[in-house]
Amino acid sequence: MGMSIRNQLAGTVTSVATGEAMASVKVRLAGGQDITAAITADAVNDLGLAPGSAVKALVKATEVAVATGPVEGISIRNQLAGAVVGVSTGSAMASVKIAVEGAELTSAITKEAVDALGLFPGSSVVALIKSTEISLAAA
Template sequence: MVLSIRNQFAGRVIAVTVGSVMSTVRVLLAAGPEVTAAITLEAVDELGLAEGVGVVVLFKSTEVALATGAVPLISIRNQIPGTVAEVEHGEVMTTVKVAVRGGGTLTAAITRDAAEELGLAEGTDVTALVKATEVILGLG
């Protein structure tokens, strides 16, 4: 299956915390960082997710926020450090490719105004932020 979601990473489940309706699944990406997904208990069961299971982690580029400094107090679980590898400005939106520390590249689609205010350019250190509820898991 080919998907339009730009951010697709292989990983392995390292922990599953089960709630009554929702669960959190922690995944260690092959590229290095750890990502948390908040998905339904039904999805955990249907996918057979447990420690050691190989998965594909997906999130849309429009669900990625970028910060240029430390983000110590925020509810967003996934904070992925990296360096801007490429910036492509459109009239309204900007596409930013981030070289993730540990390997791999992710893409963020943010407003041009935000990109300019952050002073994003090749070589800028950033933290990519993705809410756990925006992370999709598939079997890989």
């Protein structure tokens, strides 16, 4: 099945904390980074997720924010350090490709943000992703 979601990161579940309705699933990506996905408890059960499960973390490009360094004092837990490998801009929006250890992410942000952050190939950046914006697929 083809998907329009550009960001598909392979990883392994390291822990699952399930509550009444929601679960926090920690995933170690192929590049060694840890991310957290907040998904429903039903999804954990339906996918049979447990430590050691192979998964793909799926993130829409519109849900990847970009910062020029680590951000403190913010609720976003998923912060992946990387470098810009490409920027494509239109009149209003831009697509920024970011190489992180073991993977590549695409972020859809405004052209104004690209200009304000001074993004260009080679720029050091941090990709920010809310845990509620990560979906998991059993691999």
